[in-house]
Amino acid sequence: MSSLLSLISAFSPGGAVLRLVGGAGSCSGRLEVFHQGRWGTVCDDMWALPGAAVVCRELGCGDPLSAPRGAFFGEDRVWLDEVNCAGTEAALSDCKTRPWGDNDCTHKEDAGVVCSGNLHPSQVAQIRLVNGGPHRCAGRVEVRLDGRWGTVCDDGWDLSDVAVVCRQLGCGTAMEALSGKVFGPGNESDPVLMMDVQCQGTEAALGSCPYTDPEDLCQHDEDAGARCQGEPLRLVNSRSRCAGRVEVLHNQQWGTVCDDNWDLQDAGVVCRQLGCGTALSAPGGARFGRGSDRIWLDNVNCTGTEVALSDCRARPWGVNNCTHGEDAGVVCSAGFALPDVRLVGGPHRCAGRVEVRLDGRWGTVCDDGWGLNDVAVVCRQLDCGTAMEALSGKVFGPGNESDPVLMMDVQCQGTEAALGSCPYTDPGDICQHDEDAGARCQGDGLPGAGLWLNQTTGPKAAGPAPLWPGYGENLAGRHPLQRR
Template identity: 60%
Template sequence: SCPLCSLLLSVPPTELRLVNGPNQCAGRVEVLHHQQWGTVCDDGWDLEDAKVVCWQLSCGAPISAPGWARFGRGYDPIWLEEVSCSGTESALTECRAKPWGVHSCHHGEDASVVCSGNPLPLSSYPMALRLVNGPSRCAGRVEVLHQHQWGTVCDDEWGLSDAEVVCRQLGCGTAVSAPSLAHFGRGRGHIWLDEVNCTGTEAALSECRAKPKGVHNCHHGEDAGVVCSDPSEVRLVNGSNRCSGRVEVLHNQQWGSVCDDSWGLDDAEVVCRQLGCGTAISAPPRARFGLGYEPIWLDDVNCTGSEAALSECGARPWGESNCNHGEDASVVCLGKLPPYPFMVQLCKEQC
């Protein structure tokens, strides 16, 4: 079997393209938002941003990041401005930027990218990571993917700073604990990492110092684990995937819905971030994904969009509402799966 290829079949093509260039790996950067293509302003645009675009499109390494509409002026809208990537993101939508559509630019400032055009080896991408054998996707034994095989991490020097990076990379909030001694069961096969030493600020575990991959003096009784703050107090149901659906929150050990009064993209953005689902695409009202069941836990939710969890947003007290389930709020997120071309490449190499 080839689970990565099965996953690939459910992933839509990336919502990013390069246009008006000499080939598919050079041109004006355009992103899809609200089912409409738009451009990116060149304010702050540089090679780190271009690197993410090239990776996302499986176009190799960045050669240049031209501004000033090098590949012609686009058309309205201008979707992104002041994009600021670290260079480790797997998609442009993971980079910091002004809110969608907020800008002070004109199309003479459209950003562009020129990539090498040759796909990079898989080792150049951030190392894939997962937590297994835990009670949720945000707790479990740490496993990393190397040479197409999943393997474990030794607990030598393993601590909260390392766990913090794992939680951040997986979109799982903050680290609660960093269990050692195979707390979530012994793994099998390779032990890929030993003596991992993160500062806690890295964007991915592969950025942390460690012994060379596969070099260790451990056994699987020393497999490292992680418990993150776990966004399991919110979920999306009845959607096409875990990143879309009716919003439900957990309170008093019971799931309930959220009223759509004042519900908008800022609120949806928080839900998507909390679930590790990327950016919000829409915030449908009126039970778009079906009617929930009692209770209706939240009403008049008012997020700024910067909160780490829906529970941090302003709202009426739990259980107080003037709504019915025909007003249940929903969310559609972009998702945070690996870029489509990258998955194609990985599928070809592995399968």
């Protein structure tokens, strides 16, 4: 027993003994707990980075790097299921969980943990795959060690090494270990930094595998490459690969994600995992259409720091109370053209007719569906403070006859960074300039922003007198959101 416990274990305040086994070091592996004289595993239902953080802290193993699922490190008896940690607990026994031994899991769902504690900072090296075309999960392997980017020699390069690369990049299963500069040679000015890499395949980072300094033994015509299966994640039903309905692959079947608790932190993880930059919005309500397959995930709750969506807390696979009318979507910044926006015809730059520039053309926005959430995004994009009113019926005058109407049925949630990241419809010939939308924001970008001038008594913060002809003529007493 002492030899088993020497692997790495801790006695928690709640009476549970923990250990990590089967990994590359003492601070990574399959999570096991000791109960009633017997070691057992933890099911990966709801298993996520906050739980791994508690384990790493309890074992004195530093910070969590990942929370692998799916029997990644091996199999044993299942003791715990649906472990739900906030990440601040002192011990795993302080987290919410089902009773001991009560589970609906197989050993194919064993949870794992990878902590930073047994890795030297240089071992958690940056890594990238270069020159693989549009697929970020294939390419020439490049690593950054001691501040320098360089390549990896293909001597001894095999699928176990690629498995670590794919894991480190959140790219799924290793498919091919490639040699002979298949993805082209590295830059002549960059060194070859590794050769004879000898990974077991379970390591958290390529730099934690044994390797040799190649010195002058390898040249760039021996640069190693890797091809991974790719993210079990995609965005569909959009003109951009970096926007769309979120779909995840589980049990070889694609399915959707329910929008319960779906927010920008969750969207941020998706964008980062897909190499799509930052999250601009996290639309729910099937904004990118309804899926037709299974609804795989519900109540996804990311902290925003996870490497992959699978590291976030969620209900067990397939367990939900949703319909496809609640399918979650994402709009990321990469490859997404954000239009210019301006307010025209108002008393200052933070009020006026909404005009956008798309594909090099300026045009207006139709007031069909125009509401305060849409105005909130315009105000944010122009640094104009709080949204005050969504105006319709060319309150600020019609747009130029030579300019088109470029958007209609704009559907912002109000949290987006730019109007162009909100779902909208091309109006074609449906809208004319007598339906041009307007916006009024609190600020005017000048000292005293947010104050309006009363025509007789000077500044006042509320109840502004109209300062331009026609203001309010077409509102007809309607609340700005009524058309939604």
